[in-house]
Amino acid sequence: MNAVLLEARAIAKHFGGVKALTDVSLTIRQGEIYGLIGPNGAGKTTFFNVLTGLYHPDGGDLLFAGEKLEASAPHKVAKRGIARTFQNIRLFGNMTAMENVMVGRHARTHAGVLGAVMHDRRTTAEEAAIRRRAEELLHYVNIADRADDLARHLSYGDQRRLEIARALATDPKLLALDEPAAGMNGTETAGLRELIEGIRRDGITVLLIEHDVKLVMGLCDRVAVLDYGQKICEDVPAVVQKDPKVIEAYLGGSVA
């Protein structure tokens, strides 16, 4: 069995009276595709936000690659090697696709004001490397032909792909995807599935929130189910699918 990459211990988060997360613990291993599912409002996105430092948890802690993850410093989390996409796509709309991915390189590059103005050899080399890597990534997610278009002019599916490319640009160890297939048609979803499998082959661990049950069950090695902020099940897809508690959560909730 592979080493543990991420360990969440008893994470809690509430908003006023709403307990979005209670005592959520899970472990994600190096190289796996780990699914996080649950009915609407179960707390999946909240878990992502705690994980990436956007929300300060009200309890519990996170261990990433054996070290504690400091809360409330999203840019440090990115630097440690956790990248994410957003449920309601958050691209830099008035920047080109290319520039979006180049921004993703920020954490791994160093040029400051002086370098930018003087264009010394190190800065120009770094800038060229950023550009090259961004081009590679646009090819990788298959939207190289849209490189010079503004992000907000891309189609929905392409925007999702661009967000993944931008996340990959940070050289993550763990890639967290929040409903990447939402709003995609069958062909686009099949393409996305191939893309995620490719990412895993390249050695990146994937944490996937998704409502598309077929996609999750076909793609994930293990799945955790959240309901009303609590983890009710964690196992391989075949077992999770048959778990009475999971069936109850989905059928008992408003979303069948």
Place this chain on the structure above:
Amino acid sequence: MIGAMVALTVIKLLAASGLPVFVIILVALAAAAAVCMAVGYTIERIAYRPLRRAPKLAPLITAIGVSIILQNLAMLIWGRNYHAFPPILPTSQHEIFGATITSLQVAIVLIAALMMTGLIILIHRTRLGRAMRATSENPPIAQLMGVNINQIISFTFIIGSALAAVAGLMVSANYSIAHYYMGFMLGLKAFTAAVLGGIGNIAGAVLGGILLGLIESLGAGYIGDLTGGFLGSHYQDIFAFFVLICVLIFRPSGLVGEKVSERA
């Protein structure tokens, strides 16, 4: 500012007519409010409505443009001099708790209280008020629910302008003076008070206004003592800003406003 100037003109015209003071003031108020409402409505129609979907700084620039236009229009009409407020109002003085208060000031406080009560009732108890709150919360959804947001926003401008007109008259009555440039600092302080209380909250705005007034005058009075005579009372205006900055840094949603955390 326009309100004050219009009211002043009307009062000056009528002062000689021998009508009772009460009637003159009422007519002046009505005229001022009417003119301001018309101006407010026109501005909203011409300068803001077409820009509702434009980049967010565009309306700011038109707002600046409009205020430059109004100010200079006022200057063309009324000239660049200070206008004295005609002394038609009775000014009896009263002693309360050792402070001297004129009857005029009492009247101002009463009118202000009256207007605020009216506004609160309007916003919280009427259909129109509900539509206004819905529009400020989420315009497209409000529109889907059948609210005519154009009408509502126009109406908001009209009410706001009328209130400003009354306030303008009160300010110039209190200081016995009116000037084409008088609106600027007032507008700024109005905003400060609104932010201080929490935007979108009338009770908060009232509280903010009162606090700001108190802080300013007390601050100006005591700043010399506090700093050992280093800073004098000319620093009065600094106080308003200083308070504002502190409030915003420690309580970004104002004193009474609810905390809203940004959703990721």
Place this chain on the structure above:
Amino acid sequence: MMARQSLFERLRHDKRAAIAATVLMGLALAVFPFVIGSSLGNSWLRIIDFAMLYIMLALGLNIVVGFAGLLDMGYIAFYAVGAYLYALLASPHFGLHLPVWLIIPAGAALAGLFGALLGAPTLRLRGDYLAIVTLGFGEIVRIFMNNLNAPINITNGPQGISGIDPIHLGGITLAKPLTFLGYAIPSLHAYYYLFLALALLIVFVTIRLENSRIGRAWVAIREDEIAAKACGINTRNIKLLAFTMGASFGGVAGGLFAGFQGFVSPESFNLMESVMVLCMVVLGGMGNIPGVILGGILLTILPEVFRHGAGPLQIAVFGKILLDPEALRMLLFGLALVVVMLYRPAGLWPSTTRRREFRGESATDVLKEGE
């Protein structure tokens, strides 16, 4: 439209055409003051000199507002800091007469420091709130300059500081006509060249910054702060950097202003000036360098055109001056602001059209768009 598009395309692809255009442009800028000076007179040359200062200011504010998306309404405070520093260090007021090459960088640094001081507490604020706080900061700086004449006289209060040393470089003073290769170059011309050189330097720095890791981080914060954080951008530091850089440009312009004018007083740094610079940035085309330069030039010149035009025009039409020309001029100016924003809400020269122009949409692109 077509002609401009093809011109830009040519300059991008053809090195020789680009060099030729640069040389032509340089020549035009070099003879420009002589043309203006002899045709319109010295008062217009002064206005052109001021336009250069305003371009620097607009480019500085553009970093904060246009790139990083932080609405700063008290920007003129940094101009004031630069100007007062020059005034204090090179005038009879304290009897100090330090050289320009020392004061201007010091002014940039001090203004940058003030920028960071303003930036630090406001980092969490957004939109309207940030605008009001920065506006308050600008007013606080002005009020201090107005009142710091007692108990110790530092700023000389509302009277301001006069008799400031003119700018002199290496023993040459720009206050008197220079002789260069046997030609006499009048003082206003010399200032023009100096300001032009510094404005070009600032343009250069801004362009370099825009196309750098830092510039991209600024725009990313403007577009979506949360996504920017998730990309590993330390938004606090990068925003502070925007405030500092923008402020330092303002400090440079302020120092030059003090040396050029020979006199500074708090009145030159009131809120209207901040608003003016903001208008230049937004009206020209926020975030787009050529647009901002255009905005700076137009908004310096337009009020002057109205000023010179308002009186004579009335005499021509009505035979006498009916309306106060000063008010009329501002009236027209306000009108111009409103009209431009109504018809071009993204500014006169916004950056997206530039991108489309550079890319040169081909027929297939258009087809794809239509799918």
